[in-house]
Amino acid sequence: MLAPYRSSLIAMVSGEDDDGQAQAALRALPEPIWVRLRPSVVAFLAKVRGIPADHLSQLMRAHGEVEEAHTMLTSRSAVRRAFAAYLLGLVRDPAAVTPLLPLLSDHDADVRREAAWALGAIGDPVAAGPVLDGLRRHHGQIGVPAWVVAEALLAMGVEIGPVLQLGLASEDAAVRNVCATVAGQGTYLSAAPQLRVLLATDGDGDVRASSAVTLGRVGGVGDTAILVRHTQACEPSALRRICATALGDLGQPESLGALAALLGDDDRRLAELAADSLVRLGPKGIAQLESPAAGPEGLSARAAVGALELAGLRGQLSVGADAA
Amino acid sequence: MTWSDLVARLASVVSAIMNVVAGPVLIYFLVINTSLLVLMCLAGWEFQRHHRRKSYAGTEQAVASQLGQGVTVVVPCYNEEVVIVTAVQALLALRFSCHEVVVVDDGSTDTTFEQLRGAFDLVPLSREVPPDLATRGALIDVHVPRDGRTRLVLVRKENSGRSDTINVGINAATESLVVFIDADSILEPDALISVTKPFADDPTRVVATGGVIRAVNGCKIVNGRMVEVRLAKPWLVRIQVVEYLRAFMLGRSGWSRFGALILISGAFGMFRRDVLVEVGGLDPDSIGEDFELVMRIHRYMIDNGRDYRVKFVAEPVSWTEVPVTVKVLRSQRRRWHRGLWETLWKYRGMLLNPRYGRVGLVAIPYYWTFELIAPFLELAGFVLVALGFVLGVVNTPYALMFLAVAYGYATLVTLVAMAIEELSFHRYSRWRDLGAILMASVLENLGYRQATAWWRLEGWWASLRGKKPVWGTMTRQGFDDSPALAEPDPVTR
Numbered sequence: 001m002l003a004p005y006r007s008s009l010i011a012m013v014s015g016e017d018d019d020g021q022a023q024a025a026l027r028a029l030p031e032p033i034w035v036r037l038r039p040s041v042v043a044f045l046a047k048v049r050g051i052p053a054d055h056l057s058q059l060m061r062a063h064g065e066v067e068e069a070h071t072m073l074t075s076r077s078a079v080r081r082a083f084a085a086y087l088l089g090l091v092r093d094p095a096a097v098t099p100l101l102p103l104l105s106d107h108d109a110d111v112r113r114e115a116a117w118a119l120g121a122i123g124d125p126v127a128a129g130p131v132l133d134g135l136r137r138h139h140g141q142i143g144v145p146a147w148v149v150a151e152a153l154l155a156m157g158v159e160i161g162p163v164l165q166l167g168l169a170s171e172d173a174a175v176r177n178v179c180a181t182v183a184g185q186g187t188y189l190s191a192a193p194q195l196r197v198l199l200a201t202d203g204d205g206d207v208r209a210s211s212a213v214t215l216g217r218v219g220g221v222g223d224t225a226i227l228v229r230h231t232q233a234c235e236p237s238a239l240r241r242i243c244a245t246a247l248g249d250l251g252q253p254e255s256l257g258a259l260a261a262l263l264g265d266d267d268r269r270l271a272e273l274a275a276d277s278l279v280r281l282g283p284k285g286i287a288q289l290e291s292p293a294a295g296p297e298g299l300s301a302r303a304a305v306g307a308l309e310l311a312g313l314r315g316q317l318s319v320g321a322d323a324a
Numbered sequence: 325m326t327w328s329d330l331v332a333r334l335a336s337v338v339s340a341i342m343n344v345v346a347g348p349v350l351i352y353f354l355v356i357n358t359s360l361l362v363l364m365c366l367a368g369w370e371f372q373r374h375h376r377r378k379s380y381a382g383t384e385q386a387v388a389s390q391l392g393q394g395v396t397v398v399v400p401c402y403n404e405e406v407v408i409v410t411a412v413q414a415l416l417a418l419r420f421s422c423h424e425v426v427v428v429d430d431g432s433t434d435t436t437f438e439q440l441r442g443a444f445d446l447v448p449l450s451r452e453v454p455p456d457l458a459t460r461g462a463l464i465d466v467h468v469p470r471d472g473r474t475r476l477v478l479v480r481k482e483n484s485g486r487s488d489t490i491n492v493g494i495n496a497a498t499e500s501l502v503v504f505i506d507a508d509s510i511l512e513p514d515a516l517i518s519v520t521k522p523f524a525d526d527p528t529r530v531v532a533t534g535g536v537i538r539a540v541n542g543c544k545i546v547n548g549r550m551v552e553v554r555l556a557k558p559w560l561v562r563i564q565v566v567e568y569l570r571a572f573m574l575g576r577s578g579w580s581r582f583g584a585l586i587l588i589s590g591a592f593g594m595f596r597r598d599v600l601v602e603v604g605g606l607d608p609d610s611i612g613e614d615f616e617l618v619m620r621i622h623r624y625m626i627d628n629g630r631d632y633r634v635k636f637v638a639e640p641v642s643w644t645e646v647p648v649t650v651k652v653l654r655s656q657r658r659r660w661h662r663g664l665w666e667t668l669w670k671y672r673g674m675l676l677n678p679r680y681g682r683v684g685l686v687a688i689p690y691y692w693t694f695e696l697i698a699p700f701l702e703l704a705g706f707v708l709v710a711l712g713f714v715l716g717v718v719n720t721p722y723a724l725m726f727l728a729v730a731y732g733y734a735t736l737v738t739l740v741a742m743a744i745e746e747l748s749f750h751r752y753s754r755w756r757d758l759g760a761i762l763m764a765s766v767l768e769n770l771g772y773r774q775a776t777a778w779w780r781l782e783g784w785w786a787s788l789r790g791k792k793p794v795w796g797t798m799t800r801q802g803f804d805d806s807p808a809l810a811e812p813d814p815v816t817r
Contacts, residue, residue, distance in 0.1 A: 110373070145525035147389035174528050205598075206528045237456075238598050269454035306451040313447070313472025 005029065005037060012059070013044045015052045023055055027062045034063050045090045057091040066093055073099050078108035085111065089118025097124045104134040109141060116144040120152025125159035127152075132167050135175050146178050153182045161190050168194040173204035180207060184214030192218055196226055209242045216246025224250060228258040231270070241270050248277025253284055260288040263300040271299065275307030279316055286317065335715040342712050346722060349705045350729050356694045357733040360570075363578030364741050367638070370581045371748035374638055392524050394422035395501045395516050395594070398493030400486050402430040404507040407548075409443040411507045414548030416476060420516040424475035427507075428493045431461065431483030440478055445470045453479060457491045457605040460484040466496075487606035487613045494600050503594040508645060510540055510550055511592075515641035519594045522635040530633045531599045532621060534580075534588030535641030536573045538751075539565045543643065550643060555757040560653065562764040563772050564646040569761075570741040573638065580636030584687035586622060588634070590614030592642035595621075611793040612663015619671045622683050638748070650775075657776050658783030662793060664696055665784050696784075699777035705730065706774060731769045738765040 008022035017023055029037065045056045060066055065087065072084035073096075085103055088096035096118065103115035116134050119127040131152050134144035153160050160182075167179035168191060180198060183191035192215065199211040212230065215223045227250065230243040244262060247255040259281075262274035278285035286308070293304035311317050397415050401408055408427070415425045429436055440446060446467035453463055461484030469476055479496050481489070490504050501523060505511065512518070515535065522530045542556030555562055572589065579585040590613060603617070603624045610616040618634065625632040647653040668675075668691060675692065677684040709726045712718030742761055752758055787793075 142526045142529070146527050147392065147524040151389050174526070177528050204528065267454065268452045269456065272452060272454070302450065302452055306449060309449050310451070310468070310472055313449075313468070313470060315472075 005033070009037065009040060009044070012055050013048055013052050015050070017055065023059060026059055029063075038063075038065070042087065042090065060087070060091055066091055069093075070096065070099060073103065078106070078111050081106065082108065082110040082114040085114040085118045089114070089121035092122050094122060094124060097122055097127055101127060101130050104130050104144065105138070107139075109138070112138070112144050113148050116148045116152050120148070120155040123155050123157065125156040125163075128156050128160040128163040129166070132163055132175060132179070135178060136172055142174070146174060150178050150182050150185070153178075154186050158186075158188075160186075161188055164188055164191055165194060168198065173202075173207055176202065176204070176207045177210050180210035180214050184210070184217040187218050189218050192220075192223070195219075196223070199226065199230060205236060205238060208239055212239065212242045212246045213249075216249030219246075219250055221252055221254060224252045224254040224258075228255060231258065231262060231274075233265075237267055237270070240267065241273050244270055244273040244277055247274075248280040251281060253281065256281065256284060256288050259285070260292075263289075263292055263303045264298065266299075268299075268303070271303035272306065275303045276310075279307055279311045286311070331715065334711075335717050338708060338712045338715055339717040341708060342717055345705075345708065346718075349701070349708075350725065352701055353705070353726075353730040353733065356698065357729070357737050359690065359694060360575070360734075360737045361740065363582075364570075364574050364737065364744060365578075366581040367574040367577035368744040368748070370577050371638055371744060375748060389524055392421060393501050393520065393527070394424070394499035395420060395503055395520060396493075396497035396499040396597070397423060397425045397516075398490055398497060398502055398504050399425060399427045399507050400430055400489035400493060400504070401427060401432065401436060401507040402483070402486075402489075403432045403434045403436060405432070405434045405436045405439050407508050408436050409439050410548040411509075412440065412444070412476065414511065415505070416474070417513075418511060418516050419513050420520075422499070423516055424477065424497075424499060426477045426479065426493045426496045428489045428496070429478065429480045430486070430489040431481060437478070437480060441467065444474065444476055446476075446478055451477075453492065453496045456495050456601045459491050459495065460488045460608060461492065463492070485608055487608040487610070491605040491608070494597060494605055497597055500597055501594055502597045502600060503592065504590065505642070506591055506644065509591055510543075510545055510548060510643040512550065512639070512641050512643075514639075515592075518639040518641055519592075519637050522633070522637065523594075523596075526633060529631055530596075530635055531625065532588060532593065532595045532618065533635045533637055534576060534585065535592040535594070535637050536639065537568060537589050537591050537641075538573075538643050539568055539646040540643035541565075541645055541648065553751045554754065555752060555760050556648075558648055559764065559767060560650065560772075561646055561648055562760055563768045564653075566738060566742065566761060566764045566768060568646070569745050570738055574741045574744060576636045577638050579687060580634075582682065582686070583633075584682035585634045585636050586618055586683055586687045586691065587615050588618050588636070591644050593618075599625075610663065610666065611659055612667045615663055616667045616670065619667055619674070622680065623671060623674060626680050626683070653776075654779045654782075657779040658786065659793070660783070661696075661699070661780035662783035662787045664691070665787050668692055668696055699780040699784075702730070702777045703774065703781065731773075734773075735766055735769060738768065 005026060008025045011017045011022040012026070026037070041056055041059060045053060045060070048056065069084040069087040072080045075081050075084070081103065085100055088100065100115045100119055103111050106112050106115065112134055116131050119131055131144070131149055135146065135149045136143050153164070164179045164183055167175050168183070170176050170179070176198065180195060182188070183195065195211040195215050199208055199215060202208050202211065212227065215227060219227070224247065227243045227247050231240045244259065247259055256278070259274045259278050263271050265271050265274070275289060278288050289304040289308055292300040293308055295301055308317065399411065399415065404411070412425055412427060427440065447470045449466050449468045451466045453466065461481040464480040464482065467478040477496055479492055481492055493504070494502055501520060503516070503519065519533050519535045522533050539556070539561065541561045542554045543550060544552035544554060555565060576585060576587065593614060599621060603620050606613045607616050621634070647656055668688070671688070674680045674684045675688050705726065709718055709723055713723045739762065742765055746752070746758065752761065
């Protein structure tokens with residue numbers, strides 16, 4: 001039944017419907033045939049971007065699907081509410097932001113997740129605060145999956161900065177963790193002061209770890225000393241290791257000495273990560289490895305030799321030499 | 325004493341026992357089968373939710389998300405020369421954004437290492453394996469592919485057993501999540517995506533996830549990938565397929581839904597590496613090391629006041645060979661039940677302890693009552709009723725009621741489980757396979773249950789007598805046209 005219309009749909013999806021004939025043909029489809037074609041349109045809508053996505057959205061609107069989805073947001077069926085939210089996110093309907101917000105506290109987990117996803121897809125930063133609140137526990141279960149919240153916030157752009165700052169001060173460790181991660185992925189430099197505090201004082205190990213990772217990405221010269229401080233033996237092993245890696249991400253030459261000192265640490269994974277960070281710091285870092293590697297057998301030598309061998313296999317040593 | 329006197333005395337003894345236990349035995353079977361039915365319903369609810377959201381759940385987006393964590397696949401191996409290259413190729417090709425494969429060779433005496441070195445162009449690397457977990461087998465060396473980029477690490481060590489080998493793999497792991505996989509297991513291409521999703525959903529709380537293990541016997545495998553799901557011909561295997569579906573998939577899904585999953589199969593379990601290190605890794609001295617590990621994690625997390633979750637993923641993820649001979653099956657069941665007993669005994673302090681919430685108040689008592697003691701009560705009930713019936717002590721209505729409650733109800737529960745599984749996943753596409761599964765659900769009650777109950781008691785008894793635990797030999801049939809592989813039996817495996 002759908003065979004005659006398949007080529008029109010493919011033309012729209014592939015962006016080859018320049019004259020709009022394919023869309024016109026699909027707009028004119030009678031209801032029974034459209035109902036059968038609709039799942040394919042929805043599936044394609046989730047996969048395409050740009051003009052083809054806009055054209056598919058227009059097609060959905062022409063068939064009244066967007067209006068229908070708005071109505072379904074208050075359906076008694078959780079399946080319908082979730083699907084309606086999903087559809088409104090797919091068509092990126094800005095008018096859906098307000099009606100989607102209450103669904104973030106829906107009793108059904110699927111509805112909450114789809115509402116958060118849709119708000120992220122629409123990308124209106126007005127929804128950032130409510131989406132972040134959705135992360136809080138809901139009757140003992142996670143409100144909205146952390147990854148959905150993180151992706152939604154990232155999709156909302158730079159205007160979520162104030163919300164992130166509020167989130168970093170949240171009492172809920174899951175909220176702080178997501179905000180710390182988003183701050184790193186979205187390069188929110190304004191979050192750095194709070195991240196430094198969280199790294200130093202937070203009671204949750206995951207939050208401290210996320211803060212360290214993010215400082216490695218968005219921090220500056222001044223953060224070298226902070227990260228170095230958290231590689232000291234009094235800190236938890238996991239945090240020391242993450243900070244050693246973050247120093248490599250930060251890429252500041254001020255960390256060379258501290259990383260070189262870690263090569264002889266009793267925590268051998270920490271030594272290995274410090275050596276890897278030195279490799280990533282380029283020729284100066286590699287030079288820090290060469291002297292212990294050439295020296296007498298010992299902990300530092302072992303870490304340095306291992307990192308240099310691996311760097312050699314990866315061709316990083318010649319690159320370093322060329323750069324030097 | 326004449327024969328008739330002996331029979332009369334025996335009849336009076338059986339009658340006296342039956343007067344006491346007749347009612348409780350029926351109630352026991354009624355409760356155990358009803359509890360299984362409840363677990364099936366919970367699992368069915370979970371599956372229904374799972375399928376409802378399949379069209380928009382965004383599983384792959386979850387893994388590609390900023391919160392997606394990397395995975396280290398630890399493959400302990402001992403004399404796996406026939407399958408190891410295919411297995412590692414399949415693992416490296418798994419669909420996942422960030423994973424490494426760490427093969428730990430437990431002192432193989434065949435060409436396992438040479439096979440790997442040739443296939444992946446391995447070169448030695450002066451890389452240390454940090455001793456985060458204490459291990460027994462001395463490390464020999466570390467190899468990586470010559471390109472330095474393929475995420476494969478081979479660690480060679482002296483033979484020290486599977487658990488210790490996995491602990492070495494945990495030490496060598498560099499990603500934050502660790503999964504243990506046997507070299508002869510077949511993974512679904514999306515296995516890591518499915519099993520890591522709970523970690524992406526709730527990264528600060530989820531500490532472990534388990535995946536569904538299914539029987540691979542009879543299936544068509546090409547290059548380490550499942551091509552066609554089929555049922556093996558031996559009824560011994562078919563009955564185990566039913567068992568796996570009922571107990572491993574539906575049972576554990578139900579416990580996960582209830583929030584008290586205490587057993588993740590050692591054939592496919594994913595854990596946070598830092599949690600594994602905190603709790604001390606696998607216990608090399610435990611014969612039920614997978615169960616023992618999850619119990620230890622529960623105790624550790626609760627004792628330390630940590631908010632945590634252990635989840636089960638209903639998606640089929642791993643396929644493994646089940647025993648095809650009675651001898652191997654007997655050995656396996658003895659080992660499982662011994663492991664169950666020793667672990668439950670080790671953690672007896674958690675039993676009915678309110679401090680441990682649902683785990684202590686529901687899951688552990690359930691395992692004591694309906695997993696540990698079940699084979700004893702089942703065999704005792706069966707023998708008593710049969711003997712009483714022969715001696716005329718037990719009347720026909722009671723015998724029929726016993727059969728109905730103990731076996732008829734159990735068959736019904738199994739059929740419900742198979743229906744839920746088929747409606748949810750529909751992995752067996754051939755009608756004859758479905759027919760055979762239904763037939764196996766019935767045949768299971770005719771000898772198989774009684775035999776496995778006996779073997780489980782043997783395992784329990786061996787532990788009580790302090791006999792040295794033996795892993796036994798798992799004879800592998802191999803996949804497809806690969807030659808049959810018989811795994812030698814090192815002392816510690």
